[in-house]
Amino acid sequence: MRVTTNLIYNQNLRSIDTNQGNLVDIQQQLATGKKLLRPSDDPVGAAQVILLTEELDKITQYQRNNDLTSNALEQQETALSSINDVINRARVLAVQSGNGILVAQDRNAIGAEIEQIRNQVLGLMNTRNASGEYIFSGYQSSSQAFEFNPSATGEKVSFLGDDGENHIQISDNVKIQRSSSGKSIFQEVFARLNFDVTAQSAGVSVETANIDEQGTFDSFHKQNFDPVNAANNQYRFEILAGDQISVTNVGTGNVVSTQPFESGEPLRFAGMELNFTGTVGDSLDINLNRPEKKNLAETLNDMFIALTSDSISEADFVKSIDNTLVGLDNGLEKLSLEVSSIGARLNIAQSVKDANLDSEIYLQSARSSIEDVDYAKASTEFAKQETALQAAFQSFPRVANLSLFNYIS
Secondary structure (H helix, E strand, O other), rough: OEEEEEHHHHHHHHHHHHHHHHHHHHHHHHOOEHHHOOHHHEEEEEEHHHHHHHHHHHHHHHHHHHHHHHHHHHHHHHHHHHHHHHHHHHHHHHHHHOOOOHHHHHHHHHHHHHHHHHHHHHHOOEOOOOOOOOOOOOOOOOOOOOOOOOOOOOOOEEEEEOOOOOOEEEOOEEEEEEEOOHHHHHHOOOOOOEEEEEEEOOOOOOEEEEEEOHHHHHHHHHHHHHOHHHHHEEEEEEEEEOOOOEEEEOOOOOEEEEOOOOOOOOEEOOOOEEEEEHHHHEEEEEEEEOOOOOOOHHHHHHHHHHHHHOOOHHHHHHHHHHHHHHHHHHHHHHHHHHHHHHHHHHHHHHHHHHHHHHHHHHHHHHHHHHEEEEEEHHHHHHHHHHHHHHHHHHHHHHHHHOOOHHHOO
């Protein structure tokens, strides 16, 4: 094979270009810390890096969602804890106001504090986050959750939001409830279960008809109330011969109970206390009231009105206090359940956050093993390529001078 002068020059030029290119690539790897400078360097590895980067970006978004959710839940927990504290204070005042030795001035003083508590609860129920959104308005977060109108007919506190509950994704498989509607927490609080005297014989005179044991009555009411057939909620107390009285369900005709009776003496049945007079054949009908729900702030407002009213009777005042205590207790139970739910969601959020952190570390390690440069190896390769380039530079002039003309001369 005859080696021409052009071939020698071209071959050496290609060698120098190749060595320079290799040296530049290694220098870029050392400068960037990445050994994959272009997809062609490692097509399979480049594809894996893209997938791993997408997973890491997704985890970053999940962690951001997690932080936002945790902050929102902690704010709700703080608001609910504050409401719980002031409601407990209102309950203490309700019990205190039931003291028979208090005069009107004392009740007015308690009423003034109850008014402040009512306003504080309304303010907390309208809590807003850093973005100005009402956290208890459901999906209508731009609108105030609750409005108080003392001149309104009927209920004074109205709910302006909806029952929407926002959920947010914090991992591939976990979506967590970020907010709860104030409708379920504050609006739908069961009021005191009660009954009314609906009919009585001409010879019957009722002195008192009230609930003596609320827990016993609540159990009876829950077991026997019929939301469909109103007649099944009516009970007739009929005086029998031999100082007996029968209790019959009007709708079904079933005799529920038969017990001793003395006219003018208290009769106790299913937590109710009835004191009436009558003779054999006389009867008294009661009706179990339909369960009602009342806003927690509405209950406080009713208590305020009862405490500051100059015309309320003592019997109605006692009934109002009883209604308030049951309403506040039911409200406290609602608050407790929601705080427990928030605590459980915060635990889930923290657990998922820790799992995401573990996944992030693993994915970063996997990506690093594919694309990050080995500095020791790259430094050695750089020195090798540098030596090769210097050798190419130094050897080319000597090879170029080995021509027939030089030999002849």
